[in-house]
Amino acid sequence: MIEAQLSRSVARWCEGATGVTGAAKLSGGASQETWRFDIVHPDGPIGAILRRSPKGYGAAPTRAAGLGAEAQLMQLAYEAGVPSPRVMHVLTAVDDLGTGFIMQRVEGETIARKILRDDEFAAVRPHLARQIGGVLAGLHRLPLDKQPELRRMTAAKEIGEFERDYRSLNWPKPVFELALRWLRDNDPGPSAEETLVHGDFRNGNLIIGADGVRAVLDWELAHLGDPMEDLGWVCVNSWRFGEIDKPVGGFGSREELFAGYEAAGRKVDPARVKFWEVMGTLRWGIMCGGMMQRFREGPDHSMERAMIGRRASETEIDLLRLLAPRGS
Amino acid sequence: MQDEPTPVELTKSVADFLRSDITPLISGHQAFKLRVAINILDLVTRQLTQEQGSDSEEVERLRALLGIDGSVTDLNRTLADRIARGELNLATPGLAEHLWATTMDKLAVDQPNYASYKRELSRDG
Numbered sequence: 001m002i003e004a005q006l007s008r009s010v011a012r013w014c015e016g017a018t019g020v021t022g023a024a025k026l027s028g029g030a031s032q033e034t035w036r037f038d039i040v041h042p043d044g045p046i047g048a049i050l051r052r053s054p055k056g057y058g059a060a061p062t063r064a065a066g067l068g069a070e071a072q073l074m075q076l077a078y079e080a081g082v083p084s085p086r087v088m089h090v091l092t093a094v095d096d097l098g099t100g101f102i103m104q105r106v107e108g109e110t111i112a113r114k115i116l117r118d119d120e121f122a123a124v125r126p127h128l129a130r131q132i133g134g135v136l137a138g139l140h141r142l143p144l145d146k147q148p149e150l151r152r153m154t155a156a157k158e159i160g161e162f163e164r165d166y167r168s169l170n171w172p173k174p175v176f177e178l179a180l181r182w183l184r185d186n187d188p189g190p191s192a193e194e195t196l197v198h199g200d201f202r203n204g205n206l207i208i209g210a211d212g213v214r215a216v217l218d219w220e221l222a223h224l225g226d227p228m229e230d231l232g233w234v235c236v237n238s239w240r241f242g243e244i245d246k247p248v249g250g251f252g253s254r255e256e257l258f259a260g261y262e263a264a265g266r267k268v269d270p271a272r273v274k275f276w277e278v279m280g281t282l283r284w285g286i287m288c289g290g291m292m293q294r295f296r297e298g299p300d301h302s303m304e305r306a307m308i309g310r311r312a313s314e315t316e317i318d319l320l321r322l323l324a325p326r327g328s
Numbered sequence: 329m330q331d332e333p334t335p336v337e338l339t340k341s342v343a344d345f346l347r348s349d350i351t352p353l354i355s356g357h358q359a360f361k362l363r364v365a366i367n368i369l370d371l372v373t374r375q376l377t378q379e380q381g382s383d384s385e386e387v388e389r390l391r392a393l394l395g396i397d398g399s400v401t402d403l404n405r406t407l408a409d410r411i412a413r414g415e416l417n418l419a420t421p422g423l424a425e426h427l428w429a430t431t432m433d434k435l436a437v438d439q440p441n442y443a444s445y446k447r448e449l450s451r452d453g
Contacts, residue, residue, distance in 0.1 A: 172401075172408035175427055178418070181411060242443045303364045310371065313434040317444045320431055324424040326451060 002035065002097070006050070009095040009102070010039050014088065017041050020048075032067075036105060047107070052091060052100030064220045069148035071101035073196070073219045076146055082138040083207075083215050106215040108207035112241045115208045116250045124212050129252025131212050132234060133260020139216065140195040140227040140266060147196060153225040155187045158279065162286055169289045175316040179282045182323055188272050191226035199223055201230045202239040203249030228269055231257065232276025237318040238284050247277075278322050285315030336376045343369035374437045382433035389426045 007019040023037040032053050039046040051067060065073070068090065077084035085103040115121050163180055166173075199221030207215040233239075235247040235254060243250030248257045258268040292309025294300050333341075346366050354362060383400045390403035393416070398406070410416045418424055432452070435445040 172405040174404065174407045174411055175431060177408045177411040178427070181414065181417065237444060240443075244443045244447065303361065303368060307364055307368060307371075310438045313431065313438045314442050314444070316431045317435055317442070317448065320424075320428060321444060321448075324418055324427065326428065326448070 003037070005095065005097050006037055009089070009091075009097065010048075012094075014039055014041070014046070016043070017046075021045070047105030048088065049085065049103050049105050050097070050100065051103070052098045054098045055096075065148070065150055065222045066220075067100045069150065069222065070219045071103075072148045073142075073222055074103065076142055077139065077216065080138060080142055082142070083135060083213050085215050085217075106207045108209040108214045110204060110207055110217070112203040112239070112250070115203065116241055116243055120210055121208060124208070124210055125251055127212060128208070129246070129248035129256035130260035130263075132206075132248060132251070133257040133262075134264045135213055135216065136198075136201065136227075136230050136234075136257075137261045137264030137266040139198055139201075139230070142196050144196065144224070150196070151223045152194070153197070153223045153229075154190045155183070155226065155275070155279065156190075158283075159183050159187065162279075162282060165290065166286050169286075169293055171289055171292075173285075173312070173316070175319055176282060176285060178323065179278060179285075179319045183275070183279060183282070186275055186278075188269075188275055191228065191272070193227065194224050195227040197223055197225045197227060197229050199230075200233070202234050202236070203241065203251070204239060206249075226272065226276070227266075228272035229276045229279075231261065231268065231273045232278075233280040235273070235277045236280040236284060237321075238281070238314065274322075278319065281315050281318050281322065285312045285319070288312040288315065336373055339369050339373045339376065343373065371437060374440070378433070378437055382430075382436075386430050386433070389422070389429065393420075393422055393426055
């Protein structure tokens with residue numbers, strides 16, 4: 001079914017294409033799906049990815065930038081040399097595929113545990129923290145005048161949203177209260193410099209190959225704000241997947257990340273990075289609570305979602321390790 | 329008084345059955361879901377075993393910290409409110425120790441293999 005629509009679509013914008021094969025859904029919720037497929041072409045098959053909201057699911061959730069914005073940002077990143085898939089086509093009504101876009105498929109691994117443990121990545125792992133610094137510097141330098149309209153975030157606004165989300169769960173968590181107080185007391189204020197912030201830049205949203213970072217994915221939480229937010233989020237312990245002494249995604253040290261960022265000509269504010277790491281840890285904890293709520297209230301009554309609710313305590317121990325560390 | 333086997337024994341028997349008899353039979357996404365199911369039963373078993381002891385210790389610490397009595401849920405709500413109002417903070421004697429002890433007891437049930445937990449546990453040992 002979807003192959004027929006994709007075949008008609010590619011014939012319109014990919015010269016020489018005669019159809020598609022191997023369409024398979026990689027992931028999908030009610031409102032957003034990711035498919036892989038190959039474009040049949042006389043020069044050989046072209047690997048492609050479809051990201052779309054099926055028809056009837058046009059409206060993006062409030063925090064998400066939307067698929068149109070995501071496509072624009074990825075293309076902008078690609079053109080600026082930030083590792084990103086090339087956007088091949090933005091869906092229009094005539095495609096009859098909903099809203100979204102089709103991009104070139106980048107081969108590589110996204111599963112964090114494999115990247116951290118498999119031999120294939122052993123040689124590149126020690127270089128990834130520094131490389132990620134360079135990638136983030138490039139991302140934060142993307143020209144603002146060419147970007148889609150994005151929401152503006154500050155720490156104070158974000159803390160307010162956390163507090164509202166947390167209180168709506170009616171789930172008294174003394175450690176979260178402590179973290180909220182700490183964040184209010186230590187808010188460094190709006191950043192002097194406002195840049196594009198990816199918003200979910202972490203191990204798990206990067207395609208990694210034996211040569212390093214090949215693509216940055218999942219731009220849907222992109223916004224304008226403090227660039228240090230991305231550096232803090234990539235260090236959140238939940239994205240180290242057990243390699244807790246290597247803060248940058250389980251790959252390496254903050255110093256390596258900062259060195260890569262500064263070598264690419266941008267400045268790091270380590271105190272702000274630490275602040276955003278605390279923010280990020282609480283953010284994931286509250287998201288775990290949201291999963292519990294969605295499980296309980298029914299839209300997704302899966303075991304997986306239920307169990308993510310029980311991962312909030314991981315963020316509590318990580319918050320305590322950040323805010324009230326016990327003697328070393 | 330209810331009859332035996334106890335809930336812990338019953339839950340464990342289901343988890344063991346799924347682990348030894350069913351796991352070898354299935355693959356792919358269903359195998360992933362089966363692992364999640366077994367993890368849930370293991371978590372429930374740990375909670376049934378540990379909750380009573382850890383809750384009563386938690387209540388004792390909370391009474392001392394707050395100077396009032398109540399259920400573990402009520403006392404936690406009060407503690408959360410007082411931290412939110414700034415009446416209690418990390419300088420308050422006993423607060424950090426209480427939060428650490430409570431959090432360690434939660435991780436012992438929720439995620440005993442979480443690396444941060446194992447690191448902190450080795451500190452206690």
